[in-house]
Amino acid sequence: MKTHVRRTLGGWGAGLATGLRPPECRMLLISDEREYTSEQQFAPIWRHRSRLRRALGLAVDWQSLDAARPASLSRYDLVGLKLSFRRPAGEAMAIAARFAGKGPRLIYFDGDDDSGILWPALLDICDLYVKKHVFADPAAYARRFAGKSNLTDHAARISGRSFAANIIPASGGIDPARLGRLHLGWNIALDDKIARLRPHPPEASRSIDICSRAHTAPDNWLHDLRAPAIRALEAVAGRWTVAIPRQRVSQADYDRELRDARICVSPFGYGELCWRDFEAIMAGCLLVKPDMAHIRTAPDLFVAGETYVPVAWDYADLETACAPYLADEDARLAVVRRAQARLIEALAPPWFIDRFAALLDRAGRH
Incomplete structure (x- = not known):
């Protein structure tokens, strides 16, 4: 109604x-x-x-x-x-x-x-x-x-x-x-869903280095796209604080999770873009995602090194892609602030x- x-x-x-x-x-x-x-x-x-x-x-x-x-x-x-x-x-x-x-x-x-x-x-x-x-x-x-x-x-x-x-x-x-x-x-x-979000300060205190919700059932074809992301995240869990939960949570808990993370790894879904990309940006996360160079979209929040960080589709370079931004908070903040500003502009x-x-x-x- x-x-x-x-x-x-x-x-x-x-x-x-x-x-x-x-x-x-x-x-x-x-x-x-x-x-x-x-x-x-x-x-x-x-x-x-x-x-x-x-x-x-x-x-x-x-x-x-x-x-x-x-x-x-x-x-x-x-x-x-x-x-x-x-x-x-x-x-x-x-x-x-x-x-x-x-x-x-x-x-x-x-x-x-x-x-x-x-x-x-x-x-x-x-x-x-x-x-x-x-x-x-x-x-x-x-x-x-x-x-x-x-x-x-x-x-x-x-x-x-x-x-x-x-x-x-x-x-x-x-x-x-x-x-x-x-x-x-x-x-x-x-x-x-995105228009209702309010930006969270990228510089806010965060206890999670990398978060991602990528688990899917093996009988779902999305599993083929996302399982490599999970393996790559598990491989760096000894170096950084990594959250890759399996259980579903409320929207409020999910929002808190993003606001507590420095980086969000957002795999492909039924399409290249998903709400999580923009939820992460609004939450002040650095968005890390499989390379998007093969598509054009608007608003374009997928400019490599400016508004997001691309990785290979098999996530083989995930560690090397994330490392500079976890070692240099100013570099992370610069990318997130540009992404937030462009998203806010597009929503106006x-x-x-x-x-x-x-x-x-x-x-x-x-």
């Missing part, structure tokens, strides 16, 4: 009632509401809806997929569509086709965790295809992956794990020439307004 109220208040009719000028551009967001983390791609739109109206003349409405009808689109300039990755490809394409070419320009918001494009045919019928992060090298989209992404493919290559029986057994193989409508939007740093309205303005310009709002 709370989410529905926030969406309703973003409507263009409500804007007129509160004294805002008539909108120059009207956008209807449509989603199936099946995946919370994907739906969070819309979170900054709702948070900043009044400012979007004032700064860009944009009014936003929302409808559930079940309620949306193509015949009702005539009063909108843009339609933003979001679907669960669990849908069969044919079903997803049939839904998108209902809203394509009906007058408003169609924007597909891909909120999946990974950098791949699950349904390449959407690139051909949408006016814009928005991702939270994209491969830095467009040629990477031509690669064929075992499973849903480059990360499932990596797991398959290092462990021999098969994805043949998975809901998405293979992906990729997209001609880079089809990527003209691919657009880099904003990442999960702008999710509500002007950053998102500029980001969304670029999206509207690219989509051709009128």
Whole structure:
């Protein structure tokens, strides 16, 4: 109910009632509401809806997929569509086709965790295809992956794990020439969970040198990505104070753990980015993470040596990567403070307004 109220208040009719000028551009967001983390791609739109109206003349409405009808689109300039990755490809394409070419320009918001494009045919019928992060090298989209992404493919290559029986057994193989409508939007740093955080002083007293929560069950493919991190952390536990707990804890205890650590090692999950990256930064931790040079994202908190410290995907260099920052607190603080400042800047309205303005310009709002 709370989410529905926030969406309703973003409507263009409500804007007129509160004294805002008539909108120059009207956008209807449509989603199936099946995946919370994907739906969070819309979170900054709702948070900043009044400012979007004032700064860009944009009014936003929302409808559930079940309620949306193509015949009702005539009063909108843009339609933003979001679907669960669990849908069969044919079903997803049939839904998108209902809203394509009906007058408003169609924007597909891909909120999946990974950098791949699950349904390449959407690139051909949408006016814009928005991702939270994209491969830095467009040629990477031509690669064929075992499973849903480059990360499932990596797991398959290092462990021999098969994805043949998975809901998405293979992906990729997209001609880079089809990527003209691919657009880099904003990442999960702008999710509500992160927006609610308050920065903790990086210089605060800390009793843990390195923390990480990386344990997963061996039958989960994430285990293939994270087990090397655990082994590397266990190997340095005699040199530093290392916390790699297995048991789940409350959010409050987890937050305290991060605020008590100098470094947080954050492995990949279903995608390269995870909330822990930004939770660690806000907690004043130095973020250490597998090398992110293969993707582009915004806000970019993954500038090596400036806002995070990269390590090899097998964590073979974890000790040498962490050692300089545990020996030199000023060096650690410098990186953390830059990361915190950039994250705080991205969470403020002007950053998102500029980001969304670029999206509207690219989509051709009128």
